[in-house]
Structure formats: structure tokens, C-alpha cells
Amino acid sequence: MFSDEFYPRFSDTDALGHINNTCIPVWFEGAREGVFKLFTPDLDLQNWPLILAKIDVHFHAQIYYGEKVEIRTFVSRIGNSSFDVYQEVWQQGECKASGTAVMVHFCYQKQGAVAIDDNLKQILLSHAPTHQKNS
Template structure:
């Protein structure tokens, strides 16, 4: 599991004083960077091998400005050419949002999915943890 702490910015609040719901998906994407580095350690966009097939976020509680947020990320499913990342946003000891992203290992030249190698699967499996 990967964890990253985010300090919400004032500009990320909405008219009601909560963190805007669109911000959580952006935070989750940013916190997938360690997973991206499994595939492209230097994050070279010319050699980028992933596409997003789907994302979903469920909101469980309000997030607020002025208190840090811990984002937890782990691999929740590994397929032949795709995998799923589950992520949670925790603030003040409470899980406030949970999301899932399905990512596909993709060959842009051939415009089709590419099988995950045994080495990539092993690297993903090393982060296939469920938090308690």
C-alpha cells in the first residue's frame, strides 16, 4: 500500500466550505504516481504504457480545508492486461472517500491492450494490500 499526505488548498473548497467533489479524483490520480513509476520509472510521457478505463469515487463524509488528508492506495485486482487501484481519502481518522480506477497496460502503436508481464504482475502484487 502507498500513502501520501495532502494539505488541502483553500482554492479546492466549494461554496459550502467543503472540498469540492471534483478535487478528490485529482488527488487520487496524483497519488497513483508510485504505481505509474512501476511501469515508467522516469514518468516519460513518450513511453507511457497505461490508459484509464474507468474511475469511480464514493463519498462517505465531508472533507474540509485546514486539516491534512491521507490518501491510501493499493492494488485490488490484477488481470491479464489490466489492474484496479483502490484508494481512500482519510481526514481526522475517518474514511471520507473511496475510489477505484481501472488501468489498462496499453500499446499505443497497435492501439490495443498489452499483457502484463510476470515482472509487472509481481511488482503490482507487492502492493496488493487491503488496509485493516
């Protein structure tokens, strides 16, 4: 699991006084950096091997400015050339939002998906939720 903690910015709030729903996908992308570094340690965009195929977000409760949030990031599924990144937003001990991003290991020169090698699959598996590591 990867974990990122920060305080929401004032500009993340909306007219209703809570964090705007458009911020959560941006927070999730930032918290996927640990996963990105598994594929490209220096984050060099010239050698970037991933594309985002799908993202979904579920809102469970309002998130507020002034209180620290934690983004928890797991690898929840590993396929041949794709994997799922499951993420949660926690604030004050409660899961406030969750979502899944489908990432594809991609070759831009060939314009197609490529297999994830077995060593990298094992590293990805080490970031699975605890209940999945033993199954």
C-alpha cells in the same frame, strides 16, 4: 500500499465550506504516481504504457480545508492486461472517500491492450491490501 499526505488547498473548497467533489478524482490521479512509476520510472510520456479505462468515487463524509489528508493507494485486482487501483481519502482518522480506477496496460503503436509481465504482476501484488496478499 502507497501513501500521500498533504493539506488541501483553499481553492479546493466550495461554497459550502468543504472540499469540492471534483477535487477527489484529481487527488486520486496524483496519488497514482507511485503506480505509474512501476511501469515508467522516469514518467516519460513518450513511453507511457497505461490508459485509464474507468474511475468511480464514493463519498462517505465531508472533507475540510485546514486538516491534513492522506490518500492510501492499493492495487486491488490484477488481470492479464489490466488492474484496479483502489484508493481512500483519510482525514482525522476517518475514511472520507474511496474509489477505484481501472488501468489498462496499453500499446499506443498497436492501439491495443498488452499483457502485464509476470515480474510486474508480482510487484503490483506487493501493493495489494494486506488481506489480499495472503489469499
